[in-house]
Amino acid sequence: MDIATRYLGLHLKSPIVASSSGLTDSVKKVKTLEECGVGAVVLKSIFEEEILFEHEDIMKEAEAAGVNLDQFDYLDFQLRGEKLNKYIELIKESKAATSLPIIASINCAYSHEWISFAEQIQGAGADAIELNMFFLPSDFSRSGQEQETMYFKIIEKLLSTVSIPIALKISYYFSNLGQMIQRLSKTGVSGLVLFNRFFSPDIDIDKLTIKSSFVLSSPEELAISLRWIAIMANKVDCDLAASTGAHDGAAVIKQLLAGAKAVQVASTLYKHGTEYIRDMHDTLNAWMEKHGYNSLADFRGKMSQEKASNPAAYERVQFMKYFN
Numbered sequence: 447m448d449i450a451t452r453y454l455g456l457h458l459k460s461p462i463v464a465s466s467s468g469l470t471d472s473v474k475k476v477k478t479l480e481e482c483g484v485g486a487v488v489l490k491s492i493f494e495e496e497i498l499f500e501h502e503d504i505m506k507e508a509e510a511a512g513v514n515l516d517q518f519d520y521l522d523f524q525l526r527g528e529k530l531n532k533y534i535e536l537i538k539e540s541k542a543a544t545s546l547p548i549i550a551s552i553n554c555a556y557s558h559e560w561i562s563f564a565e566q567i568q569g570a571g572a573d574a575i576e577l578n579m580f581f582l583p584s585d586f587s588r589s590g591q592e593q594e595t596m597y598f599k600i601i602e603k604l605l606s607t608v609s610i611p612i613a614l615k616i617s618y619y620f621s622n623l624g625q626m627i628q629r630l631s632k633t634g635v636s637g638l639v640l641f642n643r644f645f646s647p648d649i650d651i652d653k654l655t656i657k658s659s660f661v662l663s664s665p666e667e668l669a670i671s672l673r674w675i676a677i678m679a680n681k682v683d684c685d686l687a688a689s690t691g692a693h694d695g696a697a698v699i700k701q702l703l704a705g706a707k708a709v710q711v712a713s714t715l716y717k718h719g720t721e722y723i724r725d726m727h728d729t730l731n732a733w734m735e736k737h738g739y740n741s742l743a744d745f746r747g748k749m750s751q752e753k754a755s756n757p758a759a760y761e762r763v764q765f766m767k768y769f770n
Protein backbone atom coordinates (compact mmCIF):
# COMPACT_ATOMS: atom_id res chain seq x y z
CA MET A 447 0.00 0.00 0.00
CA ASP A 448 1.19 3.50 -0.75
CA ILE A 449 0.60 5.45 2.44
CA ALA A 450 2.77 8.43 1.47
CA THR A 451 1.28 11.89 1.85
CA ARG A 452 2.22 15.50 1.19
CA TYR A 453 2.02 17.80 4.17
CA LEU A 454 3.32 21.38 4.25
CA GLY A 455 4.78 20.72 0.81
CA LEU A 456 6.93 17.94 2.28
CA HIS A 457 6.95 14.30 1.24
CA LEU A 458 5.99 12.07 4.19
CA LYS A 459 6.29 8.29 3.91
CA SER A 460 3.37 7.95 6.30
CA PRO A 461 0.55 10.25 7.41
CA ILE A 462 1.37 9.48 11.05
CA VAL A 463 3.38 12.33 12.54
CA ALA A 464 4.91 12.34 16.01
CA SER A 465 3.43 15.36 17.82
CA SER A 466 5.57 17.79 19.69
CA SER A 467 6.14 16.26 23.14
CA GLY A 468 8.76 14.74 25.40
CA LEU A 469 8.95 11.92 22.84
CA THR A 470 10.58 14.22 20.33
CA ASP A 471 13.12 16.04 22.47
CA SER A 472 16.28 14.11 21.60
CA VAL A 473 18.03 12.78 18.51
CA LYS A 474 17.88 9.26 19.91
CA LYS A 475 14.08 9.42 20.22
CA VAL A 476 13.75 10.94 16.75
CA LYS A 477 15.82 8.08 15.31
CA THR A 478 13.62 5.50 17.05
CA LEU A 479 10.53 7.20 15.66
CA GLU A 480 12.02 6.95 12.18
CA GLU A 481 12.80 3.25 12.68
CA CYS A 482 9.16 2.69 13.66
CA GLY A 483 8.03 4.29 10.40
CA VAL A 484 6.70 7.69 11.43
CA GLY A 485 6.17 10.14 8.55
CA ALA A 486 7.63 13.23 10.22
CA VAL A 487 8.52 14.53 13.63
CA VAL A 488 7.47 17.75 15.31
CA LEU A 489 10.23 18.46 17.80
CA LYS A 490 9.43 19.36 21.40
CA SER A 491 8.59 23.06 21.47
CA ILE A 492 10.95 25.78 22.41
CA PHE A 493 8.91 28.17 24.52
CA GLU A 494 8.77 31.90 23.96
CA GLU A 495 9.17 32.39 27.70
CA GLU A 496 12.37 30.32 27.67
CA ILE A 497 13.85 32.51 24.96
CA LEU A 498 12.75 35.80 26.46
CA PHE A 499 13.55 34.98 30.09
CA GLU A 500 16.95 33.82 29.03
CA HIS A 501 17.38 37.12 27.26
CA GLU A 502 16.50 38.96 30.48
CA ASP A 503 18.92 36.81 32.50
CA ILE A 504 21.71 37.47 30.06
CA MET A 505 21.07 41.21 30.17
CA LYS A 506 21.02 41.24 33.99
CA GLU A 507 24.20 39.18 34.10
CA ALA A 508 25.86 41.55 31.66
CA GLU A 509 24.74 44.60 33.61
CA ALA A 510 26.06 43.10 36.87
CA ALA A 511 29.40 42.42 35.17
CA GLY A 512 29.59 46.09 34.19
CA VAL A 513 29.12 45.49 30.48
CA ASN A 514 28.02 48.56 28.60
CA LEU A 515 24.59 47.45 27.49
CA ASP A 516 24.74 49.67 24.43
CA GLN A 517 27.60 47.52 23.23
CA PHE A 518 25.86 44.34 24.22
CA ASP A 519 24.16 43.97 20.96
CA TYR A 520 21.67 41.62 19.52
CA LEU A 521 24.36 39.33 18.18
CA ASP A 522 25.77 38.63 21.65
CA PHE A 523 22.32 37.82 22.78
CA GLN A 524 21.86 35.46 19.89
CA LEU A 525 25.20 33.77 20.35
CA ARG A 526 24.69 33.29 24.04
CA GLY A 527 21.16 32.00 24.02
CA GLU A 528 21.93 28.58 25.46
CA LYS A 529 18.42 27.15 25.23
CA LEU A 530 18.10 28.26 21.67
CA ASN A 531 21.55 26.90 20.82
CA LYS A 532 20.59 23.52 22.24
CA TYR A 533 17.45 23.58 20.18
CA ILE A 534 19.40 24.48 17.06
CA GLU A 535 21.70 21.51 17.78
CA LEU A 536 18.69 19.22 18.13
CA ILE A 537 17.43 20.29 14.72
CA LYS A 538 20.84 19.92 13.06
CA GLU A 539 21.53 16.53 14.63
CA SER A 540 18.06 15.20 13.90
CA LYS A 541 18.46 16.23 10.28
CA ALA A 542 21.88 14.63 10.06
CA ALA A 543 20.86 11.39 11.78
CA THR A 544 17.60 10.73 9.93
CA SER A 545 15.98 11.31 6.57
CA LEU A 546 12.74 12.40 8.22
CA PRO A 547 11.13 15.78 7.67
CA ILE A 548 11.92 17.67 10.87
CA ILE A 549 9.37 20.23 11.98
CA ALA A 550 10.59 22.61 14.67
CA SER A 551 8.02 23.90 17.13
CA ILE A 552 7.75 27.29 18.79
CA ASN A 553 5.34 27.84 21.63
CA CYS A 554 4.26 31.39 21.49
CA ALA A 555 2.50 32.97 24.46
CA TYR A 556 2.08 36.68 23.98
CA SER A 557 4.55 38.59 21.86
CA HIS A 558 6.50 38.43 18.66
CA GLU A 559 9.88 39.50 19.97
CA TRP A 560 11.25 36.01 19.50
CA ILE A 561 10.44 35.85 15.80
CA SER A 562 13.98 36.62 14.68
CA PHE A 563 14.99 33.30 16.25
CA ALA A 564 12.90 31.56 13.64
CA GLU A 565 15.61 32.54 11.16
CA GLN A 566 18.13 30.51 13.15
CA ILE A 567 15.74 27.59 13.26
CA GLN A 568 15.42 27.81 9.50
CA GLY A 569 19.19 28.14 9.17
CA ALA A 570 19.65 24.96 11.22
CA GLY A 571 17.85 23.02 8.50
CA ALA A 572 14.33 22.58 9.91
CA ASP A 573 11.96 21.60 7.12
CA ALA A 574 9.09 23.57 8.60
CA ILE A 575 8.03 25.40 11.75
CA GLU A 576 4.93 24.57 13.74
CA LEU A 577 3.75 27.55 15.71
CA ASN A 578 1.84 26.61 18.82
CA MET A 579 -0.05 29.74 19.63
CA PHE A 580 -2.62 30.18 22.36
CA PHE A 581 -3.80 33.03 24.50
CA LEU A 582 -6.36 31.86 27.05
CA PRO A 583 -9.33 34.17 26.59
CA SER A 584 -9.34 35.18 30.25
CA ASP A 585 -8.38 38.83 29.87
CA PHE A 586 -11.79 40.46 30.23
CA SER A 587 -10.53 43.79 29.01
CA ARG A 588 -9.56 42.43 25.61
CA SER A 589 -12.25 41.94 22.98
CA GLY A 590 -12.49 38.79 20.88
CA GLN A 591 -11.39 40.77 17.87
CA GLU A 592 -8.31 42.15 19.63
CA GLN A 593 -7.47 38.64 20.74
CA GLU A 594 -7.72 37.26 17.21
CA THR A 595 -5.77 40.16 15.71
CA MET A 596 -2.73 39.03 17.71
CA TYR A 597 -2.67 35.77 15.77
CA PHE A 598 -2.62 37.53 12.44
CA LYS A 599 0.08 40.00 13.50
CA ILE A 600 2.39 37.24 14.67
CA ILE A 601 1.81 35.12 11.57
CA GLU A 602 2.45 38.09 9.30
CA LYS A 603 5.72 38.85 11.06
CA LEU A 604 6.83 35.23 10.98
CA LEU A 605 5.96 34.76 7.32
CA SER A 606 8.02 37.81 6.41
CA THR A 607 10.97 36.44 8.40
CA VAL A 608 11.30 32.85 7.17
CA SER A 609 10.69 31.08 3.88
CA ILE A 610 10.20 27.51 5.15
CA PRO A 611 6.60 26.30 5.53
CA ILE A 612 4.71 27.37 8.64
CA ALA A 613 2.02 25.31 10.33
CA LEU A 614 -0.18 26.74 13.01
CA LYS A 615 -1.35 24.53 15.85
CA ILE A 616 -4.48 26.09 17.24
CA SER A 617 -7.18 25.56 19.83
CA TYR A 618 -10.92 25.60 19.27
CA TYR A 619 -11.49 28.60 21.57
CA PHE A 620 -12.66 31.04 18.93
CA SER A 621 -16.07 32.65 18.74
CA ASN A 622 -16.55 31.71 15.09
CA LEU A 623 -14.22 28.77 14.71
CA GLY A 624 -14.96 27.91 11.08
CA GLN A 625 -14.43 31.46 9.91
CA MET A 626 -11.25 31.83 11.98
CA ILE A 627 -9.81 28.60 10.55
CA GLN A 628 -10.62 29.79 7.05
CA ARG A 629 -9.09 33.24 7.63
CA LEU A 630 -5.96 31.74 9.16
CA SER A 631 -5.61 29.41 6.17
CA LYS A 632 -5.51 32.40 3.85
CA THR A 633 -2.60 34.12 5.60
CA GLY A 634 0.05 32.14 3.75
CA VAL A 635 0.57 29.42 6.36
CA SER A 636 1.03 25.98 4.82
CA GLY A 637 -0.93 24.04 7.40
CA LEU A 638 -3.27 24.18 10.35
CA VAL A 639 -3.14 21.60 13.13
CA LEU A 640 -6.59 20.97 14.64
CA PHE A 641 -6.32 20.99 17.65
CA ASN A 642 -3.84 21.48 20.41
CA ARG A 643 -4.54 19.95 23.80
CA PHE A 644 -3.56 21.98 26.83
CA PHE A 645 -2.42 21.53 30.35
CA SER A 646 -5.66 21.79 32.34
CA PRO A 647 -5.94 22.44 36.04
CA ASP A 648 -7.66 20.14 38.50
CA ILE A 649 -8.24 20.53 42.25
CA ASP A 650 -6.90 18.16 44.87
CA ILE A 651 -9.81 18.14 47.34
CA ASP A 652 -7.71 16.83 50.25
CA LYS A 653 -4.62 18.99 49.91
CA LEU A 654 -6.60 21.95 48.52
CA THR A 655 -4.01 22.47 45.86
CA ILE A 656 -4.21 22.86 42.13
CA LYS A 657 -2.83 19.93 40.23
CA SER A 658 -2.65 18.84 36.63
CA SER A 659 -5.65 17.00 35.23
CA PHE A 660 -5.05 14.13 32.81
CA VAL A 661 -1.79 14.73 30.98
CA LEU A 662 -2.57 12.18 28.28
CA SER A 663 -5.63 12.32 26.07
CA SER A 664 -8.27 9.61 25.80
CA PRO A 665 -9.58 8.12 22.53
CA GLU A 666 -12.95 9.87 23.05
CA GLU A 667 -11.19 13.21 22.53
CA LEU A 668 -10.86 12.42 18.82
CA ALA A 669 -14.41 13.70 18.21
CA ILE A 670 -13.77 17.46 18.28
CA SER A 671 -10.89 17.32 15.88
CA LEU A 672 -12.69 14.82 13.64
CA ARG A 673 -15.75 17.05 13.33
CA TRP A 674 -13.71 20.12 12.40
CA ILE A 675 -11.36 18.37 10.00
CA ALA A 676 -14.46 17.03 8.22
CA ILE A 677 -16.22 20.42 8.19
CA MET A 678 -13.17 22.39 7.04
CA ALA A 679 -11.71 19.93 4.49
CA ASN A 680 -11.66 21.56 1.04
CA LYS A 681 -12.75 24.88 2.54
CA VAL A 682 -9.28 26.08 3.49
CA ASP A 683 -6.25 27.26 1.55
CA CYS A 684 -3.76 25.06 3.35
CA ASP A 685 -3.22 21.51 4.62
CA LEU A 686 -5.06 20.25 7.66
CA ALA A 687 -3.40 17.97 10.19
CA ALA A 688 -5.46 16.27 12.87
CA SER A 689 -4.30 16.26 16.45
CA THR A 690 -5.70 15.01 19.79
CA GLY A 691 -7.26 11.67 20.55
CA ALA A 692 -5.85 9.60 17.67
CA HIS A 693 -5.01 6.47 19.63
CA ASP A 694 -5.05 3.69 17.03
CA GLY A 695 -5.02 2.89 13.33
CA ALA A 696 -8.80 3.24 13.08
CA ALA A 697 -8.58 6.82 14.37
CA VAL A 698 -5.94 7.59 11.73
CA ILE A 699 -8.23 6.17 9.03
CA LYS A 700 -11.15 8.29 10.31
CA GLN A 701 -9.11 11.48 10.19
CA LEU A 702 -7.91 10.69 6.66
CA LEU A 703 -11.49 9.98 5.58
CA ALA A 704 -12.47 13.32 7.12
CA GLY A 705 -9.83 15.03 4.98
CA ALA A 706 -6.63 15.29 7.04
CA LYS A 707 -3.28 15.30 5.27
CA ALA A 708 -1.49 14.05 8.36
CA VAL A 709 -2.45 12.75 11.79
CA GLN A 710 -0.38 13.72 14.79
CA VAL A 711 0.00 11.38 17.74
CA ALA A 712 1.51 11.72 21.21
CA SER A 713 -0.54 10.15 24.04
CA THR A 714 -0.90 6.77 22.37
CA LEU A 715 2.87 6.54 21.95
CA TYR A 716 3.31 7.42 25.63
CA LYS A 717 0.84 4.67 26.53
CA HIS A 718 1.93 1.91 24.15
CA GLY A 719 5.49 2.83 23.21
CA THR A 720 6.87 4.21 19.97
CA GLU A 721 6.66 0.76 18.32
CA TYR A 722 2.89 1.14 18.35
CA ILE A 723 3.25 3.17 15.13
CA ARG A 724 3.82 -0.19 13.37
CA ASP A 725 0.55 -1.49 14.73
CA MET A 726 -1.27 1.60 13.48
CA HIS A 727 0.28 1.12 10.04
CA ASP A 728 -0.81 -2.53 10.02
CA THR A 729 -4.40 -1.47 10.70
CA LEU A 730 -4.24 1.21 7.98
CA ASN A 731 -2.73 -1.17 5.40
CA ALA A 732 -5.17 -3.98 6.17
CA TRP A 733 -8.14 -1.61 5.94
CA MET A 734 -6.93 -0.16 2.62
CA GLU A 735 -6.49 -3.67 1.23
CA LYS A 736 -9.95 -4.71 2.40
CA HIS A 737 -11.53 -1.69 0.70
CA GLY A 738 -9.42 -1.87 -2.46
CA TYR A 739 -7.58 1.40 -1.91
CA ASN A 740 -4.01 1.66 -3.18
CA SER A 741 -3.10 5.11 -1.96
CA LEU A 742 -4.38 7.67 0.53
CA ALA A 743 -5.65 9.82 -2.34
CA ASP A 744 -8.16 7.04 -3.13
CA PHE A 745 -10.12 7.77 0.03
CA ARG A 746 -8.90 10.98 1.63
CA GLY A 747 -11.79 13.33 2.34
CA LYS A 748 -14.38 10.76 1.26
CA MET A 749 -16.22 11.38 4.54
CA SER A 750 -15.66 15.13 4.70
CA GLN A 751 -18.77 17.25 5.16
CA GLU A 752 -18.58 18.22 1.51
CA LYS A 753 -18.58 14.62 0.29
CA ALA A 754 -20.50 12.73 2.97
CA SER A 755 -24.00 11.53 2.17
CA ASN A 756 -25.29 13.11 5.38
CA PRO A 757 -23.35 16.41 5.74
CA ALA A 758 -25.76 17.76 8.38
CA ALA A 759 -24.51 15.09 10.80
CA TYR A 760 -21.32 17.10 11.34
CA GLU A 761 -23.35 20.09 12.50
CA ARG A 762 -25.72 18.22 14.76
CA VAL A 763 -25.05 19.28 18.33
CA GLN A 764 -28.00 18.17 20.43
CA PHE A 765 -28.94 14.64 21.48
CA MET A 766 -32.65 15.16 20.77
CA LYS A 767 -33.37 11.65 19.49
CA TYR A 768 -31.49 9.99 22.32
CA PHE A 769 -33.56 11.79 24.94
CA ASN A 770 -36.79 10.95 23.15
Ligand SMILES: Cc1cc2nc3c(=O)[nH]c(=O)nc-3n(C[C@H](O)[C@H](O)[C@H](O)COP(=O)(O)O)c2cc1C
Pocket residue numbers: 465466467468490491492551553578615641642643661662663664689690691692710711712713714
Ligand atom coordinates in the same frame (compact mmCIF):
# COMPACT_ATOMS: atom_id res chain seq x y z
C1 LIG B 1 3.94 15.19 27.92
C2 LIG B 1 3.46 16.06 26.79
C3 LIG B 1 4.26 17.12 26.35
C4 LIG B 1 3.81 17.95 25.33
N1 LIG B 1 4.60 18.99 24.90
C5 LIG B 1 4.18 19.77 23.86
C6 LIG B 1 4.99 20.81 23.36
O1 LIG B 1 6.11 21.07 23.81
N2 LIG B 1 4.51 21.54 22.33
C7 LIG B 1 3.28 21.31 21.75
O2 LIG B 1 2.90 21.99 20.79
N3 LIG B 1 2.50 20.32 22.22
C8 LIG B 1 2.91 19.55 23.25
N4 LIG B 1 2.12 18.55 23.71
C9 LIG B 1 0.78 18.35 23.10
C10 LIG B 1 0.86 17.27 22.02
O3 LIG B 1 1.70 17.67 20.96
C11 LIG B 1 -0.53 16.98 21.44
O4 LIG B 1 -1.03 18.14 20.81
C12 LIG B 1 -1.53 16.55 22.51
O5 LIG B 1 -0.94 15.62 23.40
C13 LIG B 1 -2.77 15.92 21.87
O6 LIG B 1 -2.44 14.82 21.05
P1 LIG B 1 -2.63 13.31 21.57
O7 LIG B 1 -4.06 13.13 21.88
O8 LIG B 1 -2.16 12.46 20.43
O9 LIG B 1 -1.77 13.16 22.77
C14 LIG B 1 2.55 17.70 24.73
C15 LIG B 1 1.78 16.61 25.15
C16 LIG B 1 2.22 15.80 26.17
C17 LIG B 1 1.36 14.64 26.60
